[in-house]
Amino acid sequence: MSVKKELLSKDNMAEWYQNVIAKANMAEHSPVKGCMTIKPYGYAIWEMIRNELDKLIKKHGAKNMSFPLFIPYSYLSREKDHVEGFSPEIAVVTHAGGKKLQEPLVVRPTSETIIHESMKRWIRSYKDLPLKLNQWCNVVRWEKHPRLFLRTSEFQWQEGHTAHATEQEARQEVAEMIEIYYNFMKDFLAIPTIKGQKSEKEKFAGAVDSYSVEGLMPDNKAVQMGTIHYLGLNFSRIADVKFVDEKGAENFVYMTSWGVSTRLIGALVMVHGDDKGLVLPPRLAPTQxxxxxxxxxxxxxxxxxxxxxxxxxxxxxxxxxxxxxxxxxxxxxxxxxxxxxxxxxxxxxxxxxxxxxxxxxxxxxxxxxxxxxxxxxxxLQDIQNTLLQNATQKLKSSIIEAKDKEDFINKIKNQEGLVKACWCNEKECELSIKEHTGANTRNLPFDENEKELKDCNCIWCGKKAKKIAYFSKAY
Ligand SMILES: [Zn+2]
Structure with missing residues (x-):
């Protein structure tokens, strides 16, 4: 197949992105709205990502498994926040085998609830902990505004699910996975990311705390590249997942979950591509x-x-x-x-x-x-290094500060960069920001929040600030 020469300007990101994916033969929209067909070249890139990350996940101590595509509806509704969070996006099967089902089945949007049901039977004592499971699979979250790789109603991902005896161990698991994802993005995708905690509004439905590694695209919109959730006892209480400790007492397990998806390919395309098309980092290129x-x-x-x-x-x-x-x-x-x-x-x-x-x-x-x-x-190593250096330089120069609310609104609206600002850390304030600017907090970056917060007020509502946050629109 030969490609006809045609001008591709990255200045128009949306059009450029679609063209590159089409011309590099990576994926196309499917007959089912919002779903995508990943073509052999796109899938080869996903296999590279998958193979490399899988090695790191196994080295970390998680074992791969395969859980069913369908989840009984009642499982999902056990956790109030979880079902509320996912309801608008779920696909439900009501008929099978020519009959109406007694209980509808949800096509998994994520697998916490069904995996926890198994954990309940597999975990007996402290000797069974920690239990670290992972699966590579497809999930379905109905998407109103689909974009190939970045947002599709069905996508490929990995989801890790772990159970621990103590909060400290579960928090340690979260910290380790943040590092694994961060380093994977840097070392393989050649994309620098920002590590931090998600706000209350942006956290995973049902989690105690969520964290992310965020990548910034050339048009200054962010892509959440990986998420890591500390679930505490929220899910183990509901699914009744307990273990007997060394002293013979029964306790609930502390849980985490973490995942990355095919949207990484969307980020790869945008961060490294140029007017000639796709640019792949050698460590992930199917053909080097x-x-x-x-x-x-x-x-x-x-x-x-x-x-x-x-x-x-x-x-x-x-x-x-x-x-x-x-x-x-x-x-x-x-x-x-x-x-x-x-x-x-x-x-x-x-x-x-x-x-x-x-x-x-x-x-x-x-x-x-x-x-x-x-x-x-x-x-090849030089090329890998150059891509990371260029992307790191771009990220550094794109982090900007807003003087006041007016300046904040303009910088967000014009997508001038990733806007760093003092923030009150309140959900209502973030909802108001979203409504007026279309932006969210990306995360509350660790490096900025480790420093002592100087006396400042929330950029939006003017209350005393509690955190430093990064704001931008996102894919
Ligand atoms: Zn505020």
Whole structure:
């Protein structure tokens, strides 16, 4: 397939985003409104994310499982906040097997309630704790304003669910998962995020405390990249999940849950992409290097391909005869392949290769007489580092402060940046901000709130401030 050259300007983010996803063959809208079909290239990116994060989750001590897609309606309604929070978004099955069901089934929007029902039977004593489970699956939350990857009625994700003997251990679990997500975004997606606590209005329905790692997109709208919830005893009391401690006393378990979804792909596209299309960080690129033979160099290119593949690089040989090299360059740039190797007769005669860097556009010649595999690995690492540096620079320069309420409104409305402000930490105040500006608190950042809060008043209502918060619109 060749892609026709067409101007793509990132200045119009919404249009650019749709074009890139379509032209890079990542996903499309499905016949069911709000749902998406993830195409092979989009799914390959998700598999990369999934495989890498799965290793970290397992190393952390959680085991993978598979729970059912359907949850009895009554389970969801046991926790008042939980059912209220999710009711507007749930899909319910009322008929199956040709009959009306006695009890309707909810297509899972998240699996706390059904997993806790199993935990109740699996946990007997302190010896069974901590219990850390994870599943990779699809969930359904009906979406009014769908956008591919960012917001869809059905999406892929992982959901971790843990049970602990003490509050301290559960809080420790939360702290560890925040770090795991934060580092994963930084080290693999090359996206710096902001760690912090979610406000009362923005927290997970049923949680005691919620936390997030937030990424900022080039148009200064945020994407919540991962969430981590401290559930306390809220769910264990309802599902009656208890354990017998060392002294023989029965206690409820303390719980957490945490997840990331396919929206990470939406963030990847927006943060790194450019006017030529997608740009993928080498650590997650399904194809890290594409080799394009020009003229009579196919045998030479094939040998090179074999060597690189044997050395663990994800490499592709584009030997199509009916597509001109220029069209191939354009297509692989659109797909965000980090390095393109061109081998023409000049390269063959000089025993060298020409490497083009997707991010900088620079071309370098590498001799095949030396340790060229290592040189290519270094080049990929350089690209990974450059993407993170660029994104970090952008995030730093986008955090701005508002002088007063008027200034705050303007900065939010014009999407000038992630607005840092003193805040009262009250739900009503946040509802009013949302109503008037369309923005929410993204989170109450840890680094800012660890410092002593200087005497200041809430940017919105003028009451004495209790926290520093980041505000912006969000995807
Ligand atoms: Zn306020």
């Amino acid at each position: 290097i594409v080799i394009i033979p020009i003229g009579n160099t196919l045998d030479f290119a094939q040998k090179l391909f074999n060597t690189l593949e044997q050395n663990g690089l994800r490499v592709e040989l584009d030997a199509r005869q009916d597509v001109r090299p220029g069209a191939k360059y354009f297509e692989h740039e659109m797909r965000g392949v980090p390095v393109r190797i061109e081998v023409g007769e000049r390269e063959l005669n000089n025993n060298q290769i020409m490497c083009a860097n997707r991010v900088t556009g620079e071309k370098t010649t590498i001799s095949l007489e030396g340790d060229y595999v290592q040189e290519l690995k270094n080049l």
